[in-house]
Amino acid sequence: xxxxxxxxxxxxxxxxxxxxxxxxxxxxxxxxxxxxxxxxxxxxxxxxxxxxxxxxxxxxxxxxxxxxxxxxxxxxxxxxxxxxxxxxxxxxxxxxxxxxxxxxxxxxxxxxxxxxxxxxxxxxxxxxxxxxxxxxxxxxxxxxxxxxxxxxxxxxxxxxxxxxxxxxxxxxxxxxxxxxxxxxxxxxxxxxxxxxxxxxxxxxxxxxxxxxxxxxxxxxxxxxxxxxxxxxxxxxxxxxxxxxxxxxxxxxxxxxxxxxx
Amino acid sequence: xxxxxxxxxxxxxxxxxxxxxxxxxxxxxxxxxxxxxxxxxxxxxxxxxxxxxxxxxxxxxxxxxxxxxxxxxxxxxxxxxxxxxxxxxxxxxxxxxxxxxxxxxxxxxxxxxxxxxxxxxxxxxxxxxxxxxxxxxxxxxxxxxxxxxxxxxxxxxxxxxxxxxxxxxxxxxxxxxxxxxxxxxxxxxxxxxxxxxxxxxxxxxxxxxxxxxxxxxxxxxxxxxxxxx
Numbered sequence: 001x002x003x004x005x006x007x008x009x010x011x012x013x014x015x016x017x018x019x020x021x022x023x024x025x026x027x028x029x030x031x032x033x034x035x036x037x038x039x040x041x042x043x044x045x046x047x048x049x050x051x052x053x054x055x056x057x058x059x060x061x062x063x064x065x066x067x068x069x070x071x072x073x074x075x076x077x078x079x080x081x082x083x084x085x086x087x088x089x090x091x092x093x094x095x096x097x098x099x100x101x102x103x104x105x106x107x108x109x110x111x112x113x114x115x116x117x118x119x120x121x122x123x124x125x126x127x128x129x130x131x132x133x134x135x136x137x138x139x140x141x142x143x144x145x146x147x148x149x150x151x152x153x154x155x156x157x158x159x160x161x162x163x164x165x166x167x168x169x170x171x172x173x174x175x176x177x178x179x180x181x182x183x184x185x186x187x188x189x190x191x192x193x194x195x196x197x198x199x200x201x202x203x204x205x206x207x208x209x210x211x212x213x214x215x216x217x218x219x220x221x222x223x224x225x226x227x228x229x230x231x232x233x234x235x236x237x238x239x240x241x242x243x244x245x246x247x248x249x250x251x252x253x254x255x256x257x258x259x260x261x
Numbered sequence: 262x263x264x265x266x267x268x269x270x271x272x273x274x275x276x277x278x279x280x281x282x283x284x285x286x287x288x289x290x291x292x293x294x295x296x297x298x299x300x301x302x303x304x305x306x307x308x309x310x311x312x313x314x315x316x317x318x319x320x321x322x323x324x325x326x327x328x329x330x331x332x333x334x335x336x337x338x339x340x341x342x343x344x345x346x347x348x349x350x351x352x353x354x355x356x357x358x359x360x361x362x363x364x365x366x367x368x369x370x371x372x373x374x375x376x377x378x379x380x381x382x383x384x385x386x387x388x389x390x391x392x393x394x395x396x397x398x399x400x401x402x403x404x405x406x407x408x409x410x411x412x413x414x415x416x417x418x419x420x421x422x423x424x425x426x427x428x429x430x431x432x433x434x435x436x437x438x439x440x441x442x443x444x445x446x447x448x449x450x451x452x453x454x455x456x457x458x459x460x461x462x463x464x465x466x467x468x469x470x471x472x473x474x475x476x477x478x479x480x481x482x483x484x485x486x487x488x489x490x
Contacts, residue, residue, distance in 0.1 A: 191368055194367075195366050195368040198366055198369070202381070219364075238321075238348060238349065241320065241321055244322065249278035249279060
């Protein structure tokens with residue numbers, strides 16, 4: 001038996017979103033397996049963030065559906081889940097890393113509380129265990145333990161982004177959605193974040209869907225890639241296939257427009 | 262014995278859409294078989310598609326036509342039509358590769374980069390790092406460098422890290438693109454020794470060796486590319 005016989009974690013079938021008459025994304029189909037990191041690339045307005053929102057139930061799709069394999073092994077269409085099941089996905093089994101950490105963190109409470117809150121939402125009440133988990137995750141994302149009681153307002157952009165990742169991963173999600181996770185960060189800070197994300201995804205079985213316009217980020221993090229233009233997926237494949245042997249005119253343009261250093 | 266790799270009627274053409282749709286033919290009707298323990302040296306002038314051939318076998322380039330049949334875990338898979346997911350599995354278990362240039366995330370330590378292919382196979386972390394260390398040692402990368410990122414290493418050091426990584430997880434087929442290009446004589450001998458040993462253990466190797474002496478030392482056969490006539 002080969003590894004390929006196991007079941008995908010998430011399957012999108014003909015997913016589309018219209019904003020009035022305007023196209024968000026159209027007819028997107030793909031499957032994501034456990035442990036895979038899929039990058040969605042394309043320029044602004046190509047529909048990649050809309051697609052990410054439809055996949056993660058932040059937006060209701062206009063057409064098509066998303067099926068997800070739940071922890072009990074059952075595969076269910078997301079629009080048919082009970083409210084309790086949806087809540088479980090949003091709070092525990094999934095993570096969302098927003099481009100702007102202020103969208104994913106609560107800026108009014110401490111860093112430790114930002115991490116602890118996700119645990120409390122799934123029923124953890126023991127203060128010592130919550131604090132312990134928060135300290136453990138701060139360490140994993142390379143934030144000093146003595147910053148645990150600081151507000152994220154006192155953190156740099158790179159630290160906030162790492163805190164947002166810790167907050168998401170503390171519940172042991174199986175799938176993380178990331179929207180331009182390195183956007184707006186200095187390159188040195190980006191490298192640290194990429195190293196962190198690579199360590200967290202490689203070999204852990206964690207799957208991720210990463211939206212980025214940065215092909216270098218996609219190259220280093222993802223194993224597979226989809227290229228979007230005008231709301232459609234125009235090319236997909238292994239990341240090295242798409243970047244080294246792009247077939248579509250638009251993908252060739254994207255790849256050849258990257259500056260070499 | 263059945264070959265590990267059998268390429269039939271392979272065609273590769275690049276179409277450059279953003280340069281007026283010009284077509285660059287690389288080869289057409291290419292046939293090649295590779296069996297256990299062979300070291301096949303691909304030869305030919307620059308631009309005849311030596312690296313392209315390796316990239317087609319690894320699944321990085323997509324074939325225009327033809328078949329690239331690989332024996333993978335008891336069945337025969339055509340790389341030219343395999344799903345990305347299956348190609349990923351073949352890379353983890355059946356086809357190893359050493360590229361010319363190291364590609365690494367800044368900050369990741371050398372030892373982790375070399376151990377990664379073993380970890381991706383689900384190997385125990387301790388064993389993977391021990392094997393990575395042994396390979397680095399053999400390639401004369403001193404332990405004081407193992408915990409540094411190779412981004413700032415010299416060209417020759419980076420290439421040796423890349424070679425260690427390529428040899429870490431032994432696979433039935435190994436692709437080598439200029440493995441000795443920027444090495445000093447002592448390191449060149451070390452790498453050629455590793456190639457001969459892998460071949461003696463049954464690994465089938467396809468390599469590009471610009472250095473004719475290196476090629477003559479390890480190759481059991483050559484395959485000449487002449488470019489599209």
